[in-house]
Amino acid sequence: MRFRLTVLFATMAGLLSAADSDAAKRLAAATSSFKEVMDTPDKSIPQTLLEKAQCIVVIPGEKAGGFIVGVKYGRGFAACRKKDGVGWSAPAAMRIEGGSFGFQIGGNETDVFMLIMNQKGMDRLLSTKFTIGGDATAAAGPVGRSTQAETDAALTAEILTWSRSRGLFAGVSLNGSTLREDAGWNKELYGKDIKNRDIVTGDTAPPAAASDFLAELNKYSSRK
DSSP states (O other): OHHHHHHHHHHHHHHHHHHOOOHHHHHHHHHHHHHHHHTSGGGSOOHHHHHHOSEEEEEEEEEEEOSSEEEEEEEEEEEEBOTTSSSBOOOEEEEEEEEEESOOOSEEEEEEEEEEOSHHHHHHHTSSEEEBTTTBOEEEOOOSSOOHHHHHHHHHOSEEEEEEETTEEEEOOOTTOEEEEOHHHHHHHHSSOOOHHHHHHSOOOOOGGGHHHHHHHHHHHOOO
């Protein structure tokens, strides 16, 4: 079973690398996904949680599929608060991988959103690789306007997670999935080898392709 899962990951990774070689296009897709979700206040990530979050991760069009063994694989971007705590850093490229066992046939695409709620979660995000729900505590995020559930979730989890598939947006558990930096896309965006930690904690200037992404983040989650 482990061999079969490894082969499926390798196959899907190869297909994505061929189809999604342009990081700038995927950054534009991440921007669109985030904007579409946030433009529906009653069915969006609560804005108060966005304002509290230390980092955000957007994975547009995560691939899911398989026969008997379900597989998930996606590429996207993370941004964290600047040192002043107000604006957002330049985006750092991320990969998400995960497997689920069960009877599944066919596949679909799912947008994935994560809020990293504190410094501890941010440190895990910026490590070489970590497992959601294993290395970091995670919970399905609440949807809509401010609620008591939103407050409870923000206090107890390092990471809050949501997904959108076929127009449906909801909190979702991503426990067991792994996140790692995407060195290839970082090099494509910044023209050099650079680590995610250096991008989001240093003074790295965002590429021109990131202007709309950062504008949308600031629109919905600025700290006055």
